[in-house]
Amino acid sequence: MTGNAAPRVRGGPSPASPAPFTTLVELTWIERKIEHWIRFGRESCDQILDRRRRVVGFAPNSLFAFVRWASNDYGTIISRVDIVRAIGPGEPFQTLPFVRPGGEILLKIDGWPKVERVLQLIDAIEAMGLDPVDVAPDYWRHVHNRLTASHEPRAYTAEQHQAWLLRRRAEP
Numbered sequence: 001m002t003g004n005a006a007p008r009v010r011g012g013p014s015p016a017s018p019a020p021f022t023t024l025v026e027l028t029w030i031e032r033k034i035e036h037w038i039r040f041g042r043e044s045c046d047q048i049l050d051r052r053r054r055v056v057g058f059a060p061n062s063l064f065a066f067v068r069w070a071s072n073d074y075g076t077i078i079s080r081v082d083i084v085r086a087i088g089p090g091e092p093f094q095t096l097p098f099v100r101p102g103g104e105i106l107l108k109i110d111g112w113p114k115v116e117r118v119l120q121l122i123d124a125i126e127a128m129g130l131d132p133v134d135v136a137p138d139y140w141r142h143v144h145n146r147l148t149a150s151h152e153p154r155a156y157t158a159e160q161h162q163a164w165l166l167r168r169r170a171e172p
Contacts, residue, residue, distance in 0.1 A: 022057040023086035026098045039065035040132040060088035083107035106140035136164035
């Protein structure tokens with residue numbers, strides 16, 4: 001690749017840099033060592049850095065689930081899932097490793113049993129025919145609070161989703 005060539009991007013060439021105010025997430029995949037991946041989210045850009053790393057971007061106000069897992073010779077050392085709302089210009093944000101500049105963290109869970117439970121809840125939402133990015137942000141906060149307190153979260157319902165869609169439509 002020459003110095004002025006555009007970076008390789010899924011779906012064709014892209015601008016040298018993502019759109020302004022894009023939240024960037026660095027993903028790494030080193031089999032059985034480090035695995036960072038996006039469980040759900042609508043990517044606005046995707047840049048391949050090398051065969052093990054890439055950077056994906058998310059537009060302001062979009063939701064995504066970022067899963068991190070790492071191990072060493074003795075077993076798993078980190079297992080974590082974060083559900084994040086990408087921020088817009090001038091919004092306050094929380095920092096998160098591998099996420100630039102950061103975002104509004106709706107759910108932050110670590111430890112494999114709880115991470116697995118979040119992944120099961122995401123699967124259940126998809127089984128309802130819904131995209132998890134369209135789920136009410138308050139539901140992800142509820143799941144965070146319940147699992148942090150070692151309680152079972154309530155399932156997301158079609159009625160809850162309809163109420164969220166009506167509320168979102170009524171917001172200015």
